[in-house]
Amino acid sequence: MRSISATMFMTLDGVVQGLGRPDEDTRGGFTHGGWGAAYNDEVLGAEMGKGMAQSGAMLFGRRTWEDFIGVWASATDGNPFSTHMNAARKYVVSSSLADAGAWENSVLLRNVDDVAALDEELSIIGSAALVRSLHAAGLIDVYTLVIHPLTLGTGARLFDGPAPVTEFELTSSVTTPKGVIVATYGRVTSR
Template structure:
C-alpha cells in the first residue's frame, strides 16, 4: 500500500490559508495572504527538496492544481523541486471537469475518497498532498492520511481556513523528526500510530 503524506504550512493558530501570497486564496474575505513568505530560507528549501525526492505522485485540489500548473512548468531543469513536480503523475480532485494542461495530470473519477483509496492500493512511491485545504478536509474525515509534514510558522494569523477542521477523524501520531529553521519555523514529521487513547490526569490518580 502506498503512503499518503500531507505537507502543510501552518500558523501557530492553525491557519493554512494563503501562506504564499496576497492573492493566493482570498476566499471568505481573507486578507493575510503571504504570511509565510518572510520566514523562508535556504535550509527550508533544502528540506523541501528532500521531501520532493520521495514523491511518487502528487494529489491536489483544483485550486492548488491551477496555481501549481501556472508556475512549476516554468522552472528550470536544475530546480530539484520543480523537476520532480513536473515528472511525477498528478491526480486532481475537482467538482467540475477542467482541462488539465500540466503534463502527467489525471482527473479523479467519481467519489474522491474512493478514488484515493484505489490510488493507495497501487504500486508506487509516496503520494503527497500540498496545499489543497478543502481536499485535506475530505482526506481527514475519511481517515486517509498516513503522515504529516508540518512547517509551523511563528505567527498568529487570526482568521482563515484551518488545517484540522471539525470533521477530522481522531487518531494517534508519533513524531519521526523535528528541526527548527534559523527563522524560527518548526519543521516536523508525524506518522500514524494507532487509535486515540484516553486517560485521567490528577493528583488522585498518581498521574501528576
C-alpha cells in the first residue's frame, strides 16, 4: 500500500526555502539561505535519524534531487546518512530530466500520476513544489514539520497558494534544546 510522508524544514512564518547553505536556493532573490544551520544539535540529529531508519524509498522533486546529488552521491565519509541516501531507491519527479542515471538507485517519474501509481512507502525531504502538488492530489499521508524558531519575512512557503482542506492530527512532537519543534501529523481519514 502506498504511503507518502513529507519532512519539511520551515521557519515560524512558513518559509521552506534555502535551509542548508547560502547558495542552496536563491530563486526570487532569496538572500537568507543557510538559516537552519545554527539550530542543529544532537536531539534534532537523532529525530532525523529516526526517519532515515524507516523502510521505503525516497521521493524527490528535480531541484532537490539535483542538489542532493552534489552533497550525497559522492560522499564516502562513513556518515550513516550518506550510506542510507546512496543505498535507498530514489524516485525523482521531473518532466525535464532526460534520465535519472546521475545518482545510483534513482528512477525517473514524469508526474504526480506516476507517483500515485506506486505501491510502496515513500518519504520526501524538502521538495516543496512536489509536496504542494502531492498535497493537492490528496497523496500526503504524514507531515513531519521541523519548525525553527525564527522568521524570515521572505522566501517560498510550504503552501504559497490555495491548498485543499485536509485534516491532520498530531501524532508526536519533540522540542530540541535550541527550540526547534519536530511535529509529526498523520492525515485523518475519517471522523
